[in-house]
Amino acid sequence: MNFESLRSERIREEAEAYVKERNPARQLMQFIERNRGKIGLVMVLSACAAIFPDRTKEKIEITPQVREELEEEDKIADEVGLLPILAIEACQSVANDNERGAYMEKSGNAGRVVSGFEKMEGGLSNKEVDGIIRALPAALNADIPMVEYRNEHKTLDSKYGKNLQEKSEIAAQYDRIRNKITVLAGMENESASTVVKDIIHEVAHSKDWESNRLLTKKERIDLLRDVVGRVKSADRYQSSYVESIENGDRREELYLKASEYFAEINAEYFTHNTLLPEGDRRIVERVIIESKVDKEFTRRTVAAFNKTIKQIVARHQGRQSPMLAWSR
Numbered sequence: 608m609n610f611e612s613l614r615s616e617r618i619r620e621e622a623e624a625y626v627k628e629r630n631p632a633r634q635l636m637q638f639i640e641r642n643r644g645k646i647g648l649v650m651v652l653s654a655c656a657a658i659f660p661d662r663t664k665e666k667i668e669i670t671p672q673v674r675e676e677l678e679e680e681d682k683i684a685d686e687v688g689l690l691p692i693l694a695i696e697a698c699q700s701v702a703n704d705n706e707r708g709a710y711m712e713k714s715g716n717a718g719r720v721v722s723g724f725e726k727m728e729g730g731l732s733n734k735e736v737d738g739i740i741r742a743l744p745a746a747l748n749a750d751i752p753m754v755e756y757r758n759e760h761k762t763l764d765s766k767y768g769k770n771l772q773e774k775s776e777i778a779a780q781y782d783r784i785r786n787k788i789t790v791l792a793g794m795e796n797e798s799a800s801t802v803v804k805d806i807i808h809e810v811a812h813s814k815d816w817e818s819n820r821l822l823t824k825k826e827r828i829d830l831l832r833d834v835v836g837r838v839k840s841a842d843r844y845q846s847s848y849v850e851s852i853e854n855g856d857r858r859e860e861l862y863l864k865a866s867e868y869f870a871e872i873n874a875e876y877f878t879h880n881t882l883l884p885e886g887d888r889r890i891v892e893r894v895i896i897e898s899k900v901d902k903e904f905t906r907r908t909v910a911a912f913n914k915t916i917k918q919i920v921a922r923h924q925g926r927q928s929p930m931l932a933w934s935r
């Protein structure tokens with residue numbers, strides 16, 4: 608039996624348990640019917656993590672703790688839709704500290720291939736880009752095997768709103784399926800400090816609740832809940848990119864904003880840092896602490912990282928910054 612049909616079977620079983628246990632009628636089953644294609648996609652995402660035991664075969668027993676977790680998922684699904692919850696569910700990640708160790712052994716920095724940046728006029732070198740990623744905590748830079756520059760222009764998807772689609776272009780993107788960061792021509796004219804921020808932004812996408820294999824499922828669910836809380840708070844970090852996202856579907860808009868907000872606060876944390884509200888700093892730090900692979904991590908080690916960044920930026924002082932491009 609292949610992985611995909613196992614996943615479908617488990618999702619079907621869970622959906623049945625959901626309906627039976629909580630009886631909010633057929634909502635979930637109907638959702639799965641409608642979104643079969645998209646569910647197929649999240650299944651592919653989880654297939655790449657062969658390191659972990661196949662938990663798709665485990666039978667779910669509805670203990671009080673599981674019930675509590677499901678109720679928590681329900682609450683978040685009310686806010687951002689059910690699809691993100693299925694995507695979180697589909698990401699195979701660690702369940703205990705032994706698995707964190709095994710995963711890190713296979714996911715270090717040694718094998719990363721950074722290519723194409725020599726084609727970026729006046730840009731950072733492949734080595735500098737690798738150096739930026741390397742200087743980040745292991746909890747963030749683990750398992751990023753490929754970073755590539757491509758001299759290509761790409762507009763943002765319409766789901767981010769007409770305004771962003773028309774007035775900006777994609778500077779960089781993270782492909783969750785291929786686990787790859789691609790920097791695009793949209794970054795050509797950015798200042799060096801923006802290039803650095805955009806690269807960290809993409810690295811952060813690889814460690815959010817949908818992709819972070821170093822966090823347990825519960826930790827990933829909690830992370831999404833707390834980031835959604837920050838996006839809705841009055842004292843949130845003001846990212847003009849996040850604030851510009853517009854989608855007719857209120858829940859999809861909130862989810863897109865949460866995904867981008869998480870990437871933005873990480874980029875801010877590892878560059879300027881002082882501008883970030885304390886609530887956001889704590890979220891960035893919590894992901895690193897919960898991942899348990901950076902034993903020496905403190906705010907002081909972050910200051911050292913900021914210094915590395917400043918040195919790289921200083922070498923590229925001449926670059927202009929029209930601020931037209933956004934990373935997705």
Ligand SMILES: [Zn+2]
Nearest residue numbers: 867870934935
């Ligand atoms: Zn992004």
